[in-house]
């Protein structure tokens with residue numbers, strides 16, 4: 001039960017809370033001006049109209065009461081007047097009766113006149129009528145004997161004995177009148193005639209006062225028979241209508257039968273006469289003042305209502321707009337609060353704290369968000385409502401306060417980045433955005449540490465070499481520029497050394513790029529250790545390094561100890577992937593201002609000096625102005641080579657072909673038989689004489705010209721060997737050197753096939769010599785290509801074997817037939833144990849792989865003897881023959897053929 005009731009409460013509570021909240025919301029809404037004000041205005045309008053209508057009703061009652069009272073007063077007055085008038089008329093009738101009785105009908109009027117008892121004849125016409133109905137006497141006089149016996153009023157008296165006066169209806173067209181009459185009896189009581197007074201009906205309504213009764217008031221006399229004897233409405237007097245006055249002695253409101261006007265009417269019976277006095281006041285006229293007042297009241301109330309509605313509408317509309325704006329602002333604040341809570345940025349809404357004179361003293365934290373808590377390590381409650389100077393005591397003198405104050409001052413947003421020093425954000429890069437708001441500023445703080453680190457990384461990458469971490473070309477340029485400016489200012493000197501490693505290519509090509517990279521790193525570190533902190537060692541790419549000595553001596557000799565130190569550091573052996581390698585370096589050195597006044601000139605001259613040093617290798621060379629000539633010389637040489645080749649290929653402006661192939665014989669070491677030749681190119685320059693391939697093959701390789709040049713060599717050699725065959729000389733093979741660039745060229749196989757096809761040479765008579773380094777540049781691709789060449793039936797041999805760093809395991813997979821021991825190992829073969837060991841190792845290795853081994857550069861008998869003794873298969877060298885023109889080979893071949901023929905003959909003999 002307990003659990004049940006608890007659960008019930010738990011279930012109900014939210015509904016009750018919900019209802020209460022809805023009620024509170026409703027009340028809250030009702031309290032909003034744009035709702036409360038119209039409601040209040042409605043009440044006000046209702047009260048205004050209730051008051052107004054009440055007042056109107058009061059006024060109306062008063063007006064109606066006044067009208068009733070006025071009617072009553074009027075009827076009193078009129079009754080009194082009529083009573084007096086009727087009494088006078090009746091008096092006249094009685095006197096007439098008496099005069100007739102006393103004086104007889106003929107003298108009665110005279111007697112009355114004599115006594116001044118006749119009423120004015122203008123209003124009252126007095127007459128005495130005999131029993132036969134003939135007028136006996138009248139005042140004013142009428143024709144004697146006029147007969148009125150047919151008049152109803154005469155008949156009434158004749159027929160009936162009554163001592164009451166009779167009042168006729170209003171009669172007569174031309175001169176309307178009401179006849180008042182009394183019966184005259186003789187002494188015996190018989191009917192003797194009638195005394196009459198005819199009165200103008202207007203007489204009865206002459207007391208009509210426009211000031212009291214208005215234009216449409218009513219004043220009149222009616223008979224008890226309901227027939228109006230005289231009635232006046234405004235100025236119009238009429239008679240004969242029928243009315244039924246129902247307010248005898250009272251006041252009634254209604255429409256009478258005379259003109260349909262609604263009137264307050266009152267009637268009084270006139271004592272002694274069968275007449276009723278009637279008074280009426282037009283309701284419209286009586287209520288006119290009230291109606292006017294009512295209109296004014298209603299207009300006032302209407303105007304008040306309209307004004308109120310207008311004011312309330314305006315205020316409500318304004319208030320509604322205000323409420324909407326507030327709602328929007330509230331929503332925006334809610335959204336802002338939600339967004340700011342979800343934001344990765346810290347927000348601080350800061351209000352300015354100012355001195356009475358307006359000077360900015362401080363900022364007060366109004367609101368902040370969760371991220372701000374993390375950034376400052378303070379809970380929101382501890383920050384909100386506190387001054388910045390309390391939370392950050394040092395901030396008033398710091399740049400951040402100046403920033404906030406500036407934004408609060410000029411309303412222009414500002415941004416800044418800084419490295420935080422205070423925990424918990426110490427060491428982090430922060431960015432602040434200060435934005436002006438009403439009464440303060442909003443500061444948005446973002447942690448940009450990651451971005452800063454990335455920027456630093458990018459900056460470092462942009463200015464440093466990725467492999468060695470040394471400054472790169474761009475940073476070196478910057479520093480060189482700076483050093484030049486500094487030296488210019490101080491009158492000092494700057495040293496610059498371009499360094500190129502000798503033999504690096506061999507390591508890189510032979511042991512692979514990883515080994516090359518390792519070597520570069522070690523050499524870079526060693527060179528850097530030789531320098532001062534203020535010096536810069538940069539890597540320009542490949543195996544090129546540059547040393548910048550900003551505060552250098554102007555004497556080149558003073559630099560030599562440092563350069564020597566660097567040179568020695570480089571030449572120390574390096575252990576690369578378990579293999580000891582050794583490189584050296586060639587350095588070209590320049591000095592500012594001696595060798596150039598700007599960075600470009602200095603770098604160009606250092607490069608030229610380095611190229612000169614490269615000629616000797618493992619040395620340094622100071623720049624001399626004539627060095628630049630060699631660069632130009634190179635260009636001239638290249639251009640000459642192009643046109644020479646063009647000529648050899650029968651180009652349009654072809655002169656004589658300046659290239660020539662010499663052939664160096666290759667002989668079998670045991671038999672001494674010439675079995676092949678190596679084709680070696682020569683350039684017979686018209687001005688410079690014969691130029692060694694050592695001078696131009698490198699340039700051809702560098703420029704790419706080696707490809708067409710090599711093609712020419714291939715075709716010429718094939719054609720030559722075929723020519724020897726065609727000349728009937730014994731068959732021999734020709735080997736052609738294929739440089740690295742040639743070997744990598746896509747169409748090499750196609751070119752070889754083309755040379756064979758075009759010359760008609762058998763593929764077995766052609767051998768392609770490739771250096772170790774050319775193969776090792778891209779081992780996979782090289783093996784693939786060698787297989788294609790082998791598939792054509794063309795032999796392959798490895799030139800200069802031992803000078804590179806061939807992978808011995810890879811050697812097995814090479815489809816080669818011959819290894820050539822480099823002449824550098826052969827030169828000291830007779831004396832140098834190392835070279836002997838190498839030669840023997842190469843011979844042994846070659847044989848183990850099933851290859852023939854040839855030694856080149858054999859110049860002496862000792863060398864030949866050693867090679868022969870160590871089972872070397874073949875040789876070439878000056879000992880047997882220098883490279884010679886084809887004719888000489890033909891002679892040698894012919895000689896050999898002759899000797900062979902002689903020997904055969906001797907054998908046969």
Ligand SMILES: Nc1nc2c(ncn2[C@@H]2O[C@H](COP(=O)(O)O[C@H]3[C@@H](O)[C@H](n4cnc5c(=O)[nH]c(N)nc54)O[C@@H]3COP(=O)(O)O)[C@@H](O)[C@H]2O)c(=O)[nH]1
Pocket residue numbers: 664678679680681692693694697710713737738739799800823856857858859876877878879883
């Ligand atoms: N890609 C091509 N390279 C070529 C071609 N022709 C020559 N070369 C290469 O040029 C380098 C220099 O050649 P060269 O001056 O012709 O020197 C060769 C021989 O003359 C020289 N040699 C031969 N016997 C001896 C000797 O007893 N003593 C001695 N000091 N030198 C001797 O050796 C050079 C042959 O070397 P190699 O090619 O390694 O067999 C040279 O590297 C040539 O390869 C060409 O057409 N294409």
